[in-house]
Amino acid sequence: xxxxxxxAEINKMRQAGRIxxxxxxxxxxxxxxxxxxxxxxxxxxxVICDKYSAIPSFKGFPPDGxxxxxxxICASVNEELVHGIxxxxxxxxxxxxxxxxxAILNGYHGDAAVTxxxxxxxxxxxxxxxxxxxxxxxxxxxxxxxxxxGDISAAxxxxxxxxxxxxxxxxxxxxxxxxMHEEPQVPNHGQPGRGVRLRKxxxxxxxxxxxxxxxxxxxLDDYWTVVSCDGKLTGHFEHTFVITDGEAEILTRx
Ligand code: MG
Numbered sequence: 577x578x579x580x581x582x583x584a585e586i587n588k589m590r591q592a593g594r595i596x597x598x599x600x601x602x603x604x605x606x607x608x609x610x611x612x613x614x615x616x617x618x619x620x621x622x623v624i625c626d627k628y629s630a631i632p633s634f635k636g637f638p639p640d641g642x643x644x645x646x647x648x649i650c651a652s653v654n655e656e657l658v659h660g661i662x663x664x665x666x667x668x669x670x671x672x673x674x675x676x677x678x679a680i681l682n683g684y685h686g687d688a689a690v691t692x693x694x695x696x697x698x699x700x701x702x703x704x705x706x707x708x709x710x711x712x713x714x715x716x717x718x719x720x721x722x723x724x725x726g727d728i729s730a731a732x733x734x735x736x737x738x739x740x741x742x743x744x745x746x747x748x749x750x751x752x753x754x755x756m757h758e759e760p761q762v763p764n765h766g767q768p769g770r771g772v773r774l775r776k777x778x779x780x781x782x783x784x785x786x787x788x789x790x791x792x793x794x795x796l797d798d799y800w801t802v803v804s805c806d807g808k809l810t811g812h813f814e815h816t817f818v819i820t821d822g823e824a825e826i827l828t829r830x
Contacts, residue, residue: 578775609669655809671694677689685756711764715731715782719782724773729765759772764783783812787808
């Protein structure tokens with residue numbers, strides 16, 4: 577079921593979104609050669625838990641699962657697309673790292689991700705980051721009353737594919753609110769005019785996941801980390817936004 581949020585609920589989501597944005601802002605300062613992904617996770621927890629007394633959305637998710645996610649951020653390096661588990665890995669000059677952050681405040685979630693460069697990166701990496709981020713904003717621009725979810729999906733897909741890259745099929749954007757994942761699903765591929773009609777007050781976490789190579793992915797035996805099968809670079813950007821009478825309002829803007 578799709579829930580339309582009231583003004584009071586949107587305000588709560590703004591507050592959760594601001595925490596997520598602050599964490600991602602700090603990540604931009606901290607990501608550098610020599611830093612471990614576990615250190616980035618600790619930094620995120622210091623903001624989410626200690627500074628704001630909020631709850632990391634990802635830690636222990638799903639609560640009834642056999643392999644709940646063990647950390648507060650997803651840290652996915654190079655060919656790792658999403659859901660990388662922070663740990664002892666040391667970032668190297670030339671890496672790219674997707675950091676995905678979720679926080680719950682007063683019962684409402686915020687969810688966003690950026691892919692950052694570690695020091696100087698390849699031209700291919702730079703282009704991938706630009707295209708993936710561009711795809712996110714292209715999708716958000718299509719998130720307007722009167723459009724359908726397929727218009728968002730198609731905007732992302734055509735933006736990415738016309739630039740020679742591919743979108744992942746297995747993982748999608750999603751509604752968000754009291755739960756991290758609500759209806760509707762918003763895939764990164766689709767057809768214009770299909771899917772659910774977009775309405776004011778719908779809150780969505782849109783997250784283009786883009787592959788330099790072909791779109792096949794697999795999950796590593798840590799049960800979480802999703803990587804490209806061909807080992808080529810991948811990018812991931814995400815924002816939580818609310819649909820309004822005009823342009824969507826981004827709730828996780830840095
Ligand atoms: Mg998400």
